[in-house]
Amino acid sequence: MTKLRSRLGSAAELGDRRDWLEQAEPAERAAYLAAAATMLRRRDLEMITTAGMGHIGGDFSAADIVATLYLAVLRVNPEAPEWPDRDRYIQSKGHASAILYATLAMVGFFEDDALNSYMAPLSPLNGHPDRRHVPGVESNTGPLGHGLPVGVGAALAARLAGSSRRAFVLTGDGELQEGSNWEAAMAASHYALDNLVAIVDRNGLQQGARTEETNALEPLADKWIAFGWDVRDVDGHDHEQLYQVLRGAPFAAGKPTCVIARTRKGHGVSFMTDRVEWHHKIPDAQQVSEALEELSR
Amino acid sequence: MTHAATTSVGPAGDGRADGLLHDCRKAFAQALHDLAAENDRIVVVCNDSVGSSNLVAFARDYPGRLFNVGIAEQDMVGVGAGLANGGYIPFVCAASPFLTGRALEQIKADVAYSGAAVKLCGMSPGLAYGALGPTHHSIEDLAWLRVLPGLPLVVPADPAETRAAVRWAAGASGPAFLRISRSPVPDLPVPVQDLEPGKATVLIDGGDITLIGNGTLASRCLDAAALLAAEGISARVLNTPWVRPLDEDAIIAAAVETGGIVTAEEHSVHGGLGSAIAELVVSRSPVRMRILGVPGQFAPTGSTQWLFEHFGLTGPGIARAALSLLGKTGD
Numbered sequence: 257m258t259k260l261r262s263r264l265g266s267a268a269e270l271g272d273r274r275d276w277l278e279q280a281e282p283a284e285r286a287a288y289l290a291a292a293a294t295m296l297r298r299r300d301l302e303m304i305t306t307a308g309m310g311h312i313g314g315d316f317s318a319a320d321i322v323a324t325l326y327l328a329v330l331r332v333n334p335e336a337p338e339w340p341d342r343d344r345y346i347q348s349k350g351h352a353s354a355i356l357y358a359t360l361a362m363v364g365f366f367e368d369d370a371l372n373s374y375m376a377p378l379s380p381l382n383g384h385p386d387r388r389h390v391p392g393v394e395s396n397t398g399p400l401g402h403g404l405p406v407g408v409g410a411a412l413a414a415r416l417a418g419s420s421r422r423a424f425v426l427t428g429d430g431e432l433q434e435g436s437n438w439e440a441a442m443a444a445s446h447y448a449l450d451n452l453v454a455i456v457d458r459n460g461l462q463q464g465a466r467t468e469e470t471n472a473l474e475p476l477a478d479k480w481i482a483f484g485w486d487v488r489d490v491d492g493h494d495h496e497q498l499y500q501v502l503r504g505a506p507f508a509a510g511k512p513t514c515v516i517a518r519t520r521k522g523h524g525v526s527f528m529t530d531r532v533e534w535h536h537k538i539p540d541a542q543q544v545s546e547a548l549e550e551l552s553r
Numbered sequence: 554m555t556h557a558a559t560t561s562v563g564p565a566g567d568g569r570a571d572g573l574l575h576d577c578r579k580a581f582a583q584a585l586h587d588l589a590a591e592n593d594r595i596v597v598v599c600n601d602s603v604g605s606s607n608l609v610a611f612a613r614d615y616p617g618r619l620f621n622v623g624i625a626e627q628d629m630v631g632v633g634a635g636l637a638n639g640g641y642i643p644f645v646c647a648a649s650p651f652l653t654g655r656a657l658e659q660i661k662a663d664v665a666y667s668g669a670a671v672k673l674c675g676m677s678p679g680l681a682y683g684a685l686g687p688t689h690h691s692i693e694d695l696a697w698l699r700v701l702p703g704l705p706l707v708v709p710a711d712p713a714e715t716r717a718a719v720r721w722a723a724g725a726s727g728p729a730f731l732r733i734s735r736s737p738v739p740d741l742p743v744p745v746q747d748l749e750p751g752k753a754t755v756l757i758d759g760g761d762i763t764l765i766g767n768g769t770l771a772s773r774c775l776d777a778a779a780l781l782a783a784e785g786i787s788a789r790v791l792n793t794p795w796v797r798p799l800d801e802d803a804i805i806a807a808a809v810e811t812g813g814i815v816t817a818e819e820h821s822v823h824g825g826l827g828s829a830i831a832e833l834v835v836s837r838s839p840v841r842m843r844i845l846g847v848p849g850q851f852a853p854t855g856s857t858q859w860l861f862e863h864f865g866l867t868g869p870g871i872a873r874a875a876l877s878l879l880g881k882t883g884d
Contacts, residue, residue, distance in 0.1 A: 340640055344635075344639075346635075386666070387667055387668070388668050395638060395663060396662050396663070396666045396667040402662055405627060405628040405631020405634075406663055407635060408631070408632050409631060409632035409636040410638055412632065413636045413639020413640060413641050414639060416617070416618070416636075417640065423635070435627070436627035436631065436659075439625035439627055439628035440628045440632075442623070442628075443623070443625065443628055446623075447620075
């Protein structure tokens, strides 16, 4: 945290950081977001090894997306988490809770120390996020396919309120097998919700196998297009691509935006990358050491 | 007053005991429409149920505040949670079997566990769909929802109580489930103005036995009490619109003072009002009970009225159960 803020000089507010990143050169911005995402992965690794539980593969696959959103895109106020005009971020892949918590702490929703209690008895930081106990969490997720309908409602509310706020939903890719997503996808285009952005963490792996071997999603972009969405394909570990698409949406008036973020499960640690067993495996001491070594480069 | 002989359905009740029978959906729709005029944060989400939820006038007068998401109940409840997150007061209206059955996980995670102030309105519950059969009956909804923490469950008995339930829900800071009957009911003798959470009302005082009902069965408990009075039995009648929170004091007082309880509900005998009362009574003041409702079976084909008769959910049926409990018949 100290290191990140020191790069901003005296600017401690998230809004200031967002403004600073907007004005920064692309390379500088990308380097900053990459450094932040690496810090988040290190903290995530600590949390999961301390808890002996968690979903590190999906956390690492989403880390660059979540970091880019919170540090550079979302209009939120950690000092007033219920600020009515905030952007809504709904993390439908609730099992990636550790990366969400680490990010919320990094941007100041609560103290970093709280992360040490991840999944411990009576901790507010459950294995899946609970908005009643964690400031910054918008809706309780965990069962899959819940986030997008809530995002549709949040986007409708923004329109009713005459607000320019946006709703962002991060889904896993395997969870798109849940039909509720497609109910919501239809509604979003029916209501022309161009203030809604769905981000698919397209790492290609679900809990037990590849998505394409389980219940194939491809051609995924065509599906969203057929449902009336404007689809953007990005490298989900390229911070500048993520920044441009998440900051710039919508790109088609009257259409919700689907960002298919091509990612790799376990990205950042070579022995975890694209390996299905790292969905929720816990690294041993040697593996932690190797992972930290890679995340220090 | 007998229900079997009176099938005409009057206009939305005005709170007077006019002797007519009423469809509570009309009072529900009128109350919601009135509130919407006062509070522009009130919105509706429904599932191709504008007509069956009696929302035609709302759709006409507040078109921008009614979201018909089509036949998509999971999306419907999630959209409601998102609207609540955005500062609105969503009334999510659908036939109760599909609202509670199809979207149960959304009700659990997005509404109850999230503490989202969504007002779930289960329309035409119980046996209201009659001969359309068990797929359309909603005799499980209270059992499913009663195990979800933080979700008050309200079952109004007449138009006045329905209006009061809508007003209470709109003003409550958290979620709620309103079970809005379609099967015709008369006005209760004294119209309620406001609902107080967890409060039952004593419709008739008595000392020999207690009859407890809600929704369509509250007035039938009154019918039963009249039949029992003719047999020289003094029955207390409790109307309990709140399945949660229960009026524990009133129920325990009834157990202690009358020594026996008959419950009646348009729901399965498993997991509903009778079960909730039994759980309370057995731990604090055990007395003998009869739990009337749909026994553990899928109902046979028959009209709503026929099914009420078939399962003994009538004044005479409730009276028979009371006599049996008192050892006065071989029933």
